[in-house]
Structures are given as structure tokens and as C-alpha cells.
Amino acid sequence: MSERYQGTHISAPATFRGVSGEAWRLELPPLGARGRPDLDGTVACYIVRVPGAHAFWDHWNMSVVHLRPIPGVKAATRHRPDVTHELIIGSLDPEEPLPAALVADGTFRLHILRPLDVVEQFTVRDDAIADRLLELAVRAIVDGFASPDQDWRIWWGQAIHSTAAHFADGTHRVDLQ
DSSP states (O other): OOOOOOOOOOOSOOSEEOSSOEEEEOBOOOTTOSSSGGGGGEEEEEEEEOTTSSSSOOEEEEEEEEOSOOTTSOOOOOSSTTOOEEEEEEEBOTTSOOOSSOBOSTTOOOOBOSSOSEEEEEOOSSHHHHHHHHHHHHHHHHTTSOOOSGGGHHHHHHHHHHHHHHHHHTSSOOOOO
């Protein structure tokens, strides 16, 4: 076994930094230019670093994907007919380096451990609100209010559905720039 990987030092400034960690939003190329058709379902994606959230790794991938049909890609499995998006949190393999560039194209490779930590489907009006919901989830982690670890799976399910409902009923303002 190789020496344990100790984390990639991403040279780009973090998009969000808090008391528990930091996160980098990945740049998504335009639809059709992401290297694989299934990547066109990705609405937004972050790499999150939270030292101490798990004993053996400290980086996670957090993303949100839409569940609409994509030509050439197998249809998404929906847990309910009304769901529109899925939030995914996956631990990154600590023995594999992170990509040097923060551009999620066909050459970009994240080594995500299985099983995934969190996979939660939800319903929102559009991709912009799904993106905002992911941003709030990322901020909750780096600010120390939540953990990306699978032990928080039930909490995430409740938080994601409550937040989506609050966007729908106007409790949360949708400040989209």
C-alpha cells in the first residue's frame, strides 16, 4: 500500500471558508463540452475540505444534478415522480490526488469512495434554486453546522427537504444574482 495521501493543496482561493473547513466551486464547461453526456446533468459541484470530519479522509465532493432526460444517457431513477434534482455527497479517496485545475471537464477525475455518503432527491422549481440549495449545504458544512459524513445521512434528508419546501413557500428568499 502506498503512503497515505495527505491532501492536495489547491492553489485557487476557496470559494467559501469557515470555522470547520473550506470549499471550492468547480467551473463547469458549457453543456455539450463536458467530455461525457452524463456530465450535462450536473448543475453545480464543489470540493469540500473538512479536517476531522472523518478519521481517514478530509475531502468530499458535493454536487447537485437535475433528473431531466439527457439524450444518450440512461434515464434517472426517481424515488418519487415529482423529484427534480439530487444532491450527492461523496468522500474522496485519500490515496488519490485531487485534480490540479478546478474545471470539471472530460479530463477532470475525482476518485469518489463507495458507498456515497448522502444521496437525496428533492423538488425545486429550477436549476438555479437547486444550485442555491447546494451552496447552503456547502456553507453549513464549512461553517460547522453540519458534517458531510454518512453518519449525518438522516439529518441531510430532513434538511434538504425542509430547505426545498422553504424555497417553495417563500420562507427562504431566492437571492439569485
